[in-house]
Amino acid sequence: DVKVTQSSRYLVKRTGEKVFLECVQDMDHENMFWYRQDPGLGLRLIYFSYDVKMKEKGDIPEGYSVSREKKERFSLILESASTNQTSMYLCASSWTGGADNEKLFFGSGTQLSVL
Amino acid sequence: SQQGEEDPQALSIQEGENATMNCSYKTSINNLQWYRQNSGRGLVHLILIRSNEREKHSGRLRVTLDTSKKSSSLLITASRAADTASYFCATEGSGYSTLTFGKGTMLLVSP
Numbered sequence: 739d740v741k742v743t744q745s746s747r748y749l750v751k752r753t754g755e756k757v758f759l760e761c762v763q764d765m766d767h768e769n770m771f772w773y774r775q776d777p778g779l780g781l782r783l784i785y786f787s788y789d790v791k792m793k794e795k796g797d798i799p800e801g802y803s804v805s806r807e808k809k810e811r812f813s814l815i816l817e818s819a820s821t822n823q824t825s826m827y828l829c830a831s832s833w834t835g836g837a838d839n840e841k842l843f844f845g846s847g848t849q850l851s852v853l
Numbered sequence: 854s855q856q857g858e859e860d861p862q863a864l865s866i867q868e869g870e871n872a873t874m875n876c877s878y879k880t881s882i883n884n885l886q887w888y889r890q891n892s893g894r895g896l897v898h899l900i901l902i903r904s905n906e907r908e909k910h911s912g913r914l915r916v917t918l919d920t921s922k923k924s925s926s927l928l929i930t931a932s933r934a935a936d937t938a939s940y941f942c943a944t945e946g947s948g949y950s951t952l953t954f955g956k957g958t959m960l961l962v963s964p
Binding site for chain 2: 742771773778779780781782783786796826828830840841842843844845846847849
């Protein structure tokens with residue numbers, strides 16, 4: 739089975755801190771994504787990557803950056819955390835080609851609280 | 854953004870009943886997908902229907918797609934308490950694009 743692992747299930751940080759959210763997938767997927775999920779707003783795409791060292795902005799990239807130095811790992815960085823970044827963060831991955839390439843495989847999520 | 858919109862926002866039924874959720878979207882799509890999320894966890898892919906398909910089945914799930922109305926429905930037959938979760942539709946737009954998710958329908962199935 740495909741496994742997408744997010745490093746932390748719950749995280750509490752203070753305003754202004756630099757925060758790293760890590761995501762690792764074990765199926766050699768080319769594509770990786772970061773979403774945030776907020777009540778009443780659904781899932782919104784922050785950043786995605788189609789290959790190592792490549793990144794693309796999603797719908798809400800402001801206040802975030804990403805890093806993809808290795809194919810299996812995609813990191814989301816909050817340069818200076820703010821209270822409005824308190825949210826559930828979901829990482830996902832997918833193939834570029836082959837069967838079922840359109841579907842996403844999700845990690846379990848990281849609930850981030852910024853105090 | 855062509856975010857899908859699910860309807861209803863919440864649905865409460867008894868075990869054994871059928872549950873129907875609807876999704877509407879705004880622009881042309883390549884495919885539409887349904888995902889399930891158990892409370893506080895990640896999403897799990899359920900089923901994908903392509904723009905040239907009208908109906909698809911997977912176990913107790915039945916999905917329909919009406920591209921003329923830009924809408925889809927997910928039917929879960931003979932619901933079980935374990936089906937309690939949030940259900941999201943997601944659309945992939947025409948041309949190469951990322952998935953855009955709706956806000957979800959919360960389904961509660963009571964024993």
